[in-house]
Amino acid sequence: MSLSAGSSPLHSPKITPHTSPAPRRRSHTPNPASFMVPPSASTPANNPVPQTPSSGQVIQKETVGGTTYFYTDTTPAPLTGMVFPNYHIYPPTAPHVAYMQPKANAPSFFMADELRQELINRHLITMAQIDQADMPAVPTEVDSYHSLFPLEPLPPPNRIQKSSNFGYITSCYKAVNSKDDLPYCLRRIHGFRLVNTKCMVLVDMWKKIQHSNIVTLREVFTTKAFAEPSLVFAYDFHAGGETMMSRHFNDPNADAYFTKRKWGQHDGPLPRQHAGLLPESLIWAYIVQLSSALRTIHTAGLACRVMDPTKILITGKTRLRVNCVGVFDVLTFDNSQNNNPLALMAQYQQADLISLGKVVLALACNSLAGIQRENLQKAMELVTINYSSDLKNLILYLLTDQNRMRSVNDIMPMIGARFYTQLDAAQMRNDVIEEDLAKLDAGVPEKISLISRDEKSVLVVTYSDLKRCFENTFQELIAAANGQL
Amino acid sequence: MSLSAGSSPLHSPKITPHTSPAPRRRSHTPNPASFMVPPSASTPANNPVPQTPSSGQVIQKETVGGTTYFYTDTTPAPLTGMVFPNYHIYPPTAPHVAYMQPKANAPSFFMADELRQELINRHLITMAQIDQADMPAVPTEVDSYHSLFPLEPLPPPNRIQKSSNFGYITSCYKAVNSKDDLPYCLRRIHGFRLVNTKCMVLVDMWKKIQHSNIVTLREVFTTKAFAEPSLVFAYDFHAGGETMMSRHFNDPNADAYFTKRKWGQHDGPLPRQHAGLLPESLIWAYIVQLSSALRTIHTAGLACRVMDPTKILITGKTRLRVNCVGVFDVLTFDNSQNNNPLALMAQYQQADLISLGKVVLALACNSLAGIQRENLQKAMELVTINYSSDLKNLILYLLTDQNRMRSVNDIMPMIGARFYTQLDAAQMRNDVIEEDLAKLDAGVPEKISLISRDEKSVLVVTYSDLKRCFENTFQELIAAANGQL
Numbered sequence: 018m019s020l021s022a023g024s025s026p027l028h029s030p031k032i033t034p035h036t037s038p039a040p041r042r043r044s045h046t047p048n049p050a051s052f053m054v055p056p057s058a059s060t061p062a063n064n065p066v067p068q069t070p071s072s073g074q075v076i077q078k079e080t081v082g083g084t085t086y087f088y089t090d091t092t093p094a095p096l097t098g099m100v101f102p103n104y105h106i107y108p109p110t111a112p113h114v115a116y117m118q119p120k121a122n123a124p125s126f127f128m129a130d131e132l133r134q135e136l137i138n139r140h141l142i143t144m145a146q147i148d149q150a151d152m153p154a155v156p157t158e159v160d161s162y163h164s165l166f167p168l169e170p171l172p173p174p175n176r177i178q179k180s181s182n183f184g185y186i187t188s189c190y191k192a193v194n195s196k197d198d199l200p201y202c203l204r205r206i207h208g209f210r211l212v213n214t215k216c217m218v219l220v221d222m223w224k225k226i227q228h229s230n231i232v233t234l235r236e237v238f239t240t241k242a243f244a245e246p247s248l249v250f251a252y253d254f255h256a257g258g259e260t261m262m263s264r265h266f267n268d269p270n271a272d273a274y275f276t277k278r279k280w281g282q283h284d285g286p287l288p289r290q291h292a293g294l295l296p297e298s299l300i301w302a303y304i305v306q307l308s309s310a311l312r313t314i315h316t317a318g319l320a321c322r323v324m325d326p327t328k329i330l331i332t333g334k335t336r337l338r339v340n341c342v343g344v345f346d347v348l349t350f351d352n353s354q355n356n357n358p359l360a361l362m363a364q365y366q367q368a369d370l371i372s373l374g375k376v377v378l379a380l381a382c383n384s385l386a387g388i389q390r391e392n393l394q395k396a397m398e399l400v401t402i403n404y405s406s407d408l409k410n411l412i413l414y415l416l417t418d419q420n421r422m423r424s425v426n427d428i429m430p431m432i433g434a435r436f437y438t439q440l441d442a443a444q445m446r447n448d449v450i451e452e453d454l455a456k457l458d459a460g461v462p463e464k465i466s467l468i469s470r471d472e473k474s475v476l477v478v479t480y481s482d483l484k485r486c487f488e489n490t491f492q493e494l495i496a497a498a499n500g501q502l
Numbered sequence: 503m504s505l506s507a508g509s510s511p512l513h514s515p516k517i518t519p520h521t522s523p524a525p526r527r528r529s530h531t532p533n534p535a536s537f538m539v540p541p542s543a544s545t546p547a548n549n550p551v552p553q554t555p556s557s558g559q560v561i562q563k564e565t566v567g568g569t570t571y572f573y574t575d576t577t578p579a580p581l582t583g584m585v586f587p588n589y590h591i592y593p594p595t596a597p598h599v600a601y602m603q604p605k606a607n608a609p610s611f612f613m614a615d616e617l618r619q620e621l622i623n624r625h626l627i628t629m630a631q632i633d634q635a636d637m638p639a640v641p642t643e644v645d646s647y648h649s650l651f652p653l654e655p656l657p658p659p660n661r662i663q664k665s666s667n668f669g670y671i672t673s674c675y676k677a678v679n680s681k682d683d684l685p686y687c688l689r690r691i692h693g694f695r696l697v698n699t700k701c702m703v704l705v706d707m708w709k710k711i712q713h714s715n716i717v718t719l720r721e722v723f724t725t726k727a728f729a730e731p732s733l734v735f736a737y738d739f740h741a742g743g744e745t746m747m748s749r750h751f752n753d754p755n756a757d758a759y760f761t762k763r764k765w766g767q768h769d770g771p772l773p774r775q776h777a778g779l780l781p782e783s784l785i786w787a788y789i790v791q792l793s794s795a796l797r798t799i800h801t802a803g804l805a806c807r808v809m810d811p812t813k814i815l816i817t818g819k820t821r822l823r824v825n826c827v828g829v830f831d832v833l834t835f836d837n838s839q840n841n842n843p844l845a846l847m848a849q850y851q852q853a854d855l856i857s858l859g860k861v862v863l864a865l866a867c868n869s870l871a872g873i874q875r876e877n878l879q880k881a882m883e884l885v886t887i888n889y890s891s892d893l894k895n896l897i898l899y900l901l902t903d904q905n906r907m908r909s910v911n912d913i914m915p916m917i918g919a920r921f922y923t924q925l926d927a928a929q930m931r932n933d934v935i936e937e938d939l940a941k942l943d944a945g946v947p948e949k950i951s952l953i954s955r956d957e958k959s960v961l962v963v964t965y966s967d968l969k970r971c972f973e974n975t976f977q978e979l980i981a982a983a984n985g986q987l
Contacts, residue, residue, distance in 0.1 A: 111628075112684045112720065113738040118712055136939060143596075199597045227603055229929035235597065253598040309922045336929065426919065433914060436921035437794045443928035444714035444821065450932065454621060454939045 114452040117445060120438075132453060135333060139256035143200055145191070155190070159242040159249065162192035162203060183341075183348050185209060191254055200254040201235060204341060206348065209248040211239050216350035218358050222319055223343040230310040232330060232340045237347060250344055258330035258338070261376075265295070266326055266385050275384035275392075275399070293383060297404050299335065300380050301435045302442075304411065306337040307376065308432070311369055311425045314342070320365030322346070324372035326379065370423040374415025381408065407431045599937040602930060605923075617938060620818060624741035628685055630676070640675070644727040644734065647677035647688060668826075668833050670694060676739055685739040686720060689826060691833065694733040696724050701835035703843050707804055708828040715795040717815060717825045722832060735829055743815035743823070746861075750780070751811055751870050760869035760877075760884070778868060782889050784820065785865050786920045787927070789896065791822040792861065793917070796854055796910045799827070805850030807831070809857035811864065855908040859900025866893065892916045 147155060147166050155165050168189045186207040194201055223234040235251045274293045307324065314321050322345040330338045350358065375388045378396055381404055382388075387396035393416075400409050411431045415423065632640060632651050640650050653674045671692040678685055708719040720736045759778045792809065799806050807830040815823045835843065860873045863881055866889055867873075872881035878901075885894050896916045900908065 110684065111739065111741070112682075112686060113712075113718060113740070115682070115684055116712075116718075120712075132936075132939075136936065197597075197600070199595065199600055201597060227598075227601075227605075229926045229933065233598060233601075254596065255598070256596070305922075305925065309925060312919065312922055313926075336932075429918060429921075430915070432921075434797065434911065436914075436917075436925070437797055440790065440794060440921070440924055440928060441714045441798075443925060443932065447821075447928065447932055447935065448714065450935045450939060451617075451621065454617075454935060 110452055110456065111448075114448050117449065120442070132333075132450065135257065142256040143191075143254070154244070156242040159192065159203065159240050160238050161195050162201065162251070163195055164191075164193045165203070166191040168202065183344055185348065194251075200256075202232075202252045202254040204250040204252065204344065205243065206248040206250075206344075207243075208245045209348065210246055211248055211347070213350060216347045216358055219319065219346040219350075220343055222317060223346070226313060226317055226319075226342075228310060228313045230306045230336075230338055231313065231342060232338045234343045237343070248347070250341070250347075252340070255330060255332050255338060258332045258340075260327055260340075261329040261331055261337070262326040264331050265380065265383070271383045272386055275382050275396075276386050294403055295380055295383055297408060298438070300377065300404075300408065301432070302335045302439060303337055303380060304373075304377060304428075305432060305436065305439050307339070307373055308425050308428055310337075310339045311373060314339075315366050315369070315425055318359060318362060319346075320362050321369045321372075322365055324369050324376060326376060326385070329376070367423060370415050370425060373425075374412055377408075378412050378416065381412070407433070595937055595941065596933075599933050602934065605927070617818075617935065620742065627741040628676075628739070639729070641727040644677065644688065644725050645723050646680050647686065647736070648680055649676075649678045650688070651676040653687065668829055670833065679736075685741075687717075687737045687739040689735040689737065689829065690728065691733040691735075691829075692728070693730045694833065695731055696733055696832070698835060701832045701843055704804065704831040704835075705828055707802060708831070711798060711802055711804075711827075713795060713798045715791045715821075715823055716798065716827060717823045719828045722828070733832070735826070735832075737825070740815060740817050740823060743817045743825075745812055745825075746814040746816055746822070747811040749816050750865065750868070757869045757871055760867050760881075761871050779888055780865055780868055782893060783923070785862065785889075785893065786917070787820045787924060788822055788865060789858075789862060789913075790917060790921065790924050792824070792858055793910055793913055795822075795824045796858060799824075800851050800854070800910055803844060803847060804831075805847050806854045806857075807850055809854050809861060811861060811870070814861070852908060855900050855910060858910075859897055862893075863897050863901065866897070892918070 145166055146164055149155070149157065152167070155167065157163060157165075159165060168191055183206070188205045188207065190203045190205065191200055192203050193199070217237070220234065220237050224236070227233055232255065233253045235253065237248065237250050239246065239248055241247075271293060307329070311321055311324070319342075321339060321342065323339060323341045328339065328341045330340045332338070346358070351361075378400070379385050379388050381400045382396050386392055387399070397409070397412070400412060411428055414427065414431070630651055631649055634640070634642065637652070640652065642648060642650075644650060653676055668691070673690045673692065675688045675690065676685055677688050702722070705719065705722050709721070712718055717740065718738045720738065722733065722735050724731065724733055726732075756778060792814070796806055796809070804827075806824060806827065808824060808826045813824065813826045815825045817823070831843070836846075863885070864870050864873050866885045867881050871877055872884070882894070882897070885897060896913055899912065899916070
């Protein structure tokens, strides 16, 4: 068995990472020389089995595992005087990433090391399973899903849980869909019997919405796999997400800061610093994302209805996704609107904008107490003292003067140049992740293909398998050397 | 020597990717179980050397390579009934990436496979070197830079080259700075003698600008390392970038489409489709990025002065960066403005906005012929027929009515909701790259650390080294078994 580690694109690999050779070889051959070579200067590379078909292109032929692959190779020969490395080495970080400075007015994001930890963490969560023997209440299969893993403690049947979850007892599981083997998040509504299927028109509309700030709804079904009849909403699974409630409104000290301070009485120096408050750049990063989600939803003729800290997922440092879309549309579907499930949408859309205003005000106060009706004046005073007039005006637009129709488009001018800030941050983040993808040492061993010399056999193994195999061979050989075999 | 492949964060690795253990261990320990565990339920993990200092936190102690590392470990014990994988396996692609659909109104970006090819390509370009013997004209060292590699054919001294390059013969090299071992792009101005150093005030201002759509200027110096005295601008190196000129304005057929068609005469059916023209979404993606760069530059009190297709770099599918900033500020520095290098900035900023208008119009016409003065009416007719009124109004704002002062801020309302489109695309791209970073099989073997059992020795090797070592040992053992040693 010939072992040759590595796969520089300039030579044919024998140990390659686990990828079917077909798509790799058929795809565009990287052409490091072409950026200096005019197309007319291209010459066919000196490759193992070049054949010149009628098209004039050089076709490469390779048989792997009994299968012969043909692919076009357009690699020009490197120019005289140019040397490309034929060994494996990591290029250094590009300077624009190596010297990247955090920007004061931009939301922060994970730099390489943190991102790597975050990704490893997400993997573990994605791969986590339960020991079925310890959790007999979790069924082995629900519709086409298996390997259910509870994402929240199984709920005690109390009213608080109900009130923050659509008025029903709910539970939430990671599960794998056997149709595509991908992980999904199942939101189960306990004891709900679907009597009217007309609301499925809305579910179909939701399923078409793909947006980077919305958790996509994939399907809704009823099941008897649990102890009681249940309705299940299947969403994309975003490993490691936490709710805005848990990230930002879970700190009693922050609440105390808002509730104990007598904002109206000027009984001391007003806080010039945002002591204990969130940076304005973070609040705008959230506003841009939430308004982006609302804009897409409203443009599609739907209403969000879950613009609430308990239903907004945060992954990484600042990425938001609106979760649980479509649940209210099914659970509160009113028989009286039988003929038009969309009848109340305009009204719900207005409610969405008020809800957005409340989320923003709560973030600015760093406390849910700020959005209680009796605290509104105090809360607005806090905003006036600590944040820009744009932020204050946005909250006022969303929360006051309720006689006129609001539109999510009206808040764009208040966001203004902050769009540029968000885009710059997103692009810088792209640069960091790309560099990280380039330099990678995340500690996740790759699977590799071991291909026998006659290319009839392919073994796909992990490096752990490889090591065990080497160790066994080693032991056998030592034993043989000692005459024990 | 004990070999144990892999490094699940849940156990102490013996073979780890090549990273100093210190930063990895000191960083936040991933805590896959914590998303289900309320903070009060956390219990210290059962770890090798737990010690309880006064703070009450559990400190872990580990000696690696003769050095003892201390770090805080807050990993709670996994809940009963939960099983995390202790083997290595790739989680599948998350559904939001697996089922991602291209959006009609958004710029496209590299999906995983293409991105990987692009990154491999960039690596090769970054690592490429010349054979010094074949290119004796390229010096081995220029100031603190070495390993120069020409990025453009060495220029013949002709007027066309001069006119598109600041009126001078220029050349361009990738080079490595010996101070930080990072790759940079050197733009050399042949035969330029710097007589007045007051313009260095502007260079210092440029060096402070960090923006995802601007190639950062790092330093400017004079050198005698080449055959003639030269001035060198050192920029960040963006491997694989090509100019907008080469990407979009290098196709004679596209020019013919614009120049041969008699737009004014209505002598046939007007093109309803954008046959041969760029998608409007791409043009807006460019507008957002270029206006973002201009906004940052103007806000800093500078002017771009290189808003030109030959000076705009494109990497990947749609990322733009304005290149060669600061060159004009040095080369055309006027002694008469001796006391105020910033005197002409307002005027140059106005010129930037006209230049932006020309770039946009040329993109819309898909031909540089569109921005010739005599073609302007024809060009605007093409825009009116094929693109939105927002795009037309933006071009008119930038190119006509030259009596009033323009501001880059004025075009924000014309971009409007397209900011959301760009952000959504950037975030989706982030998701794709992150997934790719998670799942990675780019064929670049990792370096690994082999740590001896007594932890006194650390070997950093590639898998190629490892394989060679195994093979040698194997051969020696076979020889020993055969009694040849």
